Amino acid sequence: MMPTLNDYLVLSAILFAIGTAGVFVRRNLITILLSIEIMLNAVNLTFVAFGRALGAVDGQILVFFVMTVAAAEAAVGLAIVIDLFRHRESLNPDSFASLKW
Amino acid sequence: MPPGISTSDFYYILPELVLTGGALLVLIADVLLPRGSKALAWVTLLAIGATIASLVPFGSTHVEVAHGLLAVDQFALFFKIVFLGAAALTVLMSVRYLEIEGASPGEYYFLILCATLGMMIMAGGIDLLTIFIGLETMAVSFYILAGFIKPNQRSNEAAVKYFLLGAFSLGILLYGMSIMYGLSGTTNLRTMATAFVGQERDPRLVLAVILVVAGLGFKIAAVPFHMWAPDVYEGAPTPVTAFLSVGSKAASFAMLLRIFLEGLPSMSADWRLMFEVLAIVTMTIGNLAALTQTNIKRMLAYSSIAHAGYILIGVVAGTPRGVAAMLIYLLIYAFMQLGAFTIIIIMRRQDVVGDELKDFSGLHIRHPFAAFAMLLFMLSLGGIPPTAGFMGKFWLFGAAIDAGYVRLAVIGVLNSAISLYYYIRLVVFMYLKPQGAGSPVTTSPSLGIALAVAVIGTIFLGVYPRLLFDLAEMSARTLGVAAVTAAIR
């Protein structure tokens, strides 16, 4: 049996939820980064599934851009995180909260 | 859809091309110029100036470029002027700051220009693709800029927070956009609007609207998506904070208007309600939280959150007048906010960080003009006539009443009353407290220019706002709001 559009959408929603939950509960910056990547992949899946269902390529094109940008973002993000690690010797997001109140 | 991009398209994106060229030039100049040369700032200003000059031919253009990826119209033009002006002021106020912090200026100016480029694309984008590209160009530049002072832990922490939450909110925004695309079958906002007309209300579309509202709410720092703002504003280098709070906010509002007024007018009942609640919560919480802050950057961060709440009133009104009021307010806000940050940078000296309330004690004796300018900016932010800020608020609240949202105007007025307390508190420190410690307060030529521009803008737009009003109304009309309003009623 062929999966329908709805199946893809449900899958992407689940992926998105997993990514979101990962951001909330994980205590390692790298894992949180990966969780955000999962969220973006859920987005990609939605775009592709819709594009396929609509028979248009716009969705796929957008996905390429999302992937590229995500890569650029990950590069910048990792650089920032490395810088942070140099300062604090820790990747726990709760260990840095000097900016508050 | 015919493939390929014609040469005329390149003509219409001339300003963007000039700015890109300018940014590259800055990178090259950084290598060629001797280290520590201040000429780099002037190269950057030159690039901005050239971009502004290249905007001139498009004064009354109204076209769609590259098969509906970008719109070149007066709405975009108005925002581009705001961005470029804000960028120029930011460069002016950065020169001495970078020197004191010992940061390398080459990449810094390059990134400022990149962020500006992203904003310009956001303002012109009428396609989900371009909007997204513009947004990320701007956001990634700001992630780096926020952490630009590498030895400073706070700057670094600000960057991490901004990056993580920015990426997270991007995910939410994109997820909403993907649903919008799927339900309409197009990425072009204007085509989308027509596609949704007459469609039955799809609950999935409501979800998409909520997600997009959240993603944009993050960018404009609306409560409850605002929590990054105070931390990032406080930790980031002051000129970056200034640019972030003015440029990024204005660009996000431009994008918000494009998406909701051009792309989703059929859902206006839903997003109006959401934005109304957001506006009320945002201005109230922003102002309340600002009351007890003792760090000026943080106080201005909360104040900037509150201002996002005021500006949202214009979205709720949704009329051409409301949009015009937003444009007016954003420009006025740029002057007063950048002016206030200029003063904070002036307060930054080798031995004093200068962003605490107590650092401003007795400023009127140390530097009467700086104190007077800050007084002006505070009164303007608080909305006291005859400063520009009053005109902006008056126009916004007027638009709200005009559109039948009297309650929003009332809450807005009440909030401005509360906000005055913390603005005036700073005035008290400057005028009614004995002098603080530290080396003398001085300005540099570039800081002086930035300050003078901000002061003149704040006074001039308060005393003679007509030109701005006419301009903003003309720009607002090109957004196609008129058609939207017709569709709503």
Added chain:
Amino acid sequence: MLLLIPLLPFVGFLLNASFGRRISKAAAGAIACGSMLASFGVSTIAVWRLVGLPPESRALAQTVLRWITSGDFDVSFTLRVDPLSALMILVVTGIGSLIHIYSTAYMHEERDSEYARYFSYLNLFAAFMLVLVLGSNFLVMFVGWEGVGLCSYLLIGFWYQKESAADAGKKAFIVNRIGDFGFILGMLLAFVRFGTLDFQEIARSVAALRPETTFGTLSALTLLLFVGATGKSAQIPLHVWLPDAMEGPTPVSALIHAATMVTAGVYMIGRNAVLFGHAPHTLTIVAIIGTATALMAGTIGLVQNDIKRVLAYSTVSQLGYMFLAMGVGAYTAGIFHLFTHAFFKALLFLGSGAVIHALAGEQDLRRMGGLKRELPITYWTFFTGALAIAGVPLLAGFFSKDEILYRTFAGGHLWLWTVGLLTSLLTATYMFRVVFLAFHGERAGEHPAPSTEHPAPSTQRHLHDAPPAMALALIVLAAGSVLAGYVGVPRAVGGSNRIEQFLAPSFGEVRLKPDATNDARAALLQPGQERQEEAASATEGLERGLMGVSSAIALGGIGIAWFFFLKKKRAADEMAVRFAGVHRVLANKYYVDEMYEAAVVQPIRIASDEGLWNGVDVRVIDGAVNGVGGLVGGSSSALRRIQTGSVRLYAVSVMLGVVVILGYYVWR
């Protein structure tokens, strides 16, 4: 030309603010006084030209710039002089100049930079006050309204080293914010209702309406504006800031808190006489609040021991009179009283300043006495002022106060009249209590307490009377206190009541014909009108009779003061002991501050964590009315705590926002 009137003091402000540190005191004082005097000169010329016009068309206007124009909406920065504002600019610039001159001597012990700062604030204040009275629409008036508030704040807190001064400034600021909130809302409502903010245009459209019999838009609108007026003019329940404002330098108290700024509320109602006239419900409230304030402040004034506080409560009380006049529709009488009050209250404040100056900062009445011999000029001028405020016949206060009382009586407000009369008795008593305690008898303590106002008390020195600059101001004001009343001598005693004829066009510009309505009340609301018609000898007889009553009351009040505070000083103490309860209530100002404390501040404090109250400024929230600040500050502290700095929590907050909106859609 009209622009010059506020512009000149503003230029003075700019000069003193920019170069004040580098020039001598003499130069700074000369700039400030010169600009005020020049402004007075221009005002005189403007008024002269105004008087030259026929009475019906007495108005000069100057549009400085078209401020906001967009489609149907048009507000311009227009200044307009009509009889009402003419009177006001003369008062502000005239008395303002005198106070500037007085200040050159009074503030002489300040450092050069402080001296220039003082004068720059004073000039800025005058400029804003002139914008307030000259503005031809609500928006321009609001510019001045906010501006004077800011300057008042800076001037009250001028001696910022003194904590009480800084706190008083904040209290004034917060209370005024509440009032301003009402004002802005009233303004917006007026804009929605009439589509314009111009006073004349509003009056014109209102005149076409019938007075509201039920509580409608006009009543709501005027009531909101009145809330603004109570804030600025220190009426119940927003009166608490004015007595505290006495922490500022005495000339400031004279200028701002007696002669000019506090009258802004009265002026605003007068400016919108037609509008208020169509909202009888609001007028009733205005009259009652005014009377209650007059009585309450008068009784408090009776037992205060700080000379400036007595005067402060006296100001609140007299402002109450003016609101009473406004409330019963006797606009002319109210403005007339404003005019005469400006003279004698400025005089009294400056006189008290001269006393404080001579005693090196002593403000306590109990430590004064017998100053009559040492300070003759101060004594005689102060005495004149006291006679005038007490309402002794033939002096300024007599004519204006009597006019108010007569109008109240004639309007059938017997109760209000009775209370007004009682207050009049109190006025005479507490004023002469000050005169007798300060100037007569013997000084109790020879050693003055450590100075609060003048930081350099050079041990014991010979008391010196007012220096020339101060004496000049005192004498001119004393002359004014005697003569100012003669512009409004009522017909009943053979005068022609010129001020009423002069002001009438400002209030009755759009008058209903007396026979157009049978409503006696509506007829009463049209001042300066019915007078000619009903100038029958019967009313004249009534007016003369009432005059006799109030003269007797004034003299009686003085007599009481003489008996208790000069003849049998012990009697006063005995009374205080016998009516200890009453005395305590009065001495504690009816516990209004404490009520605010109990009703607003305490619950918040108990509810919120004590540990939160340690921010730089949180201590401020101790003050009474600062309770509103407390509510706000408490929630602010709570909000700060949410911001924990944890990035994951921030992400949760974002998602929570999404979930809440989603939840609304799922569950609605």
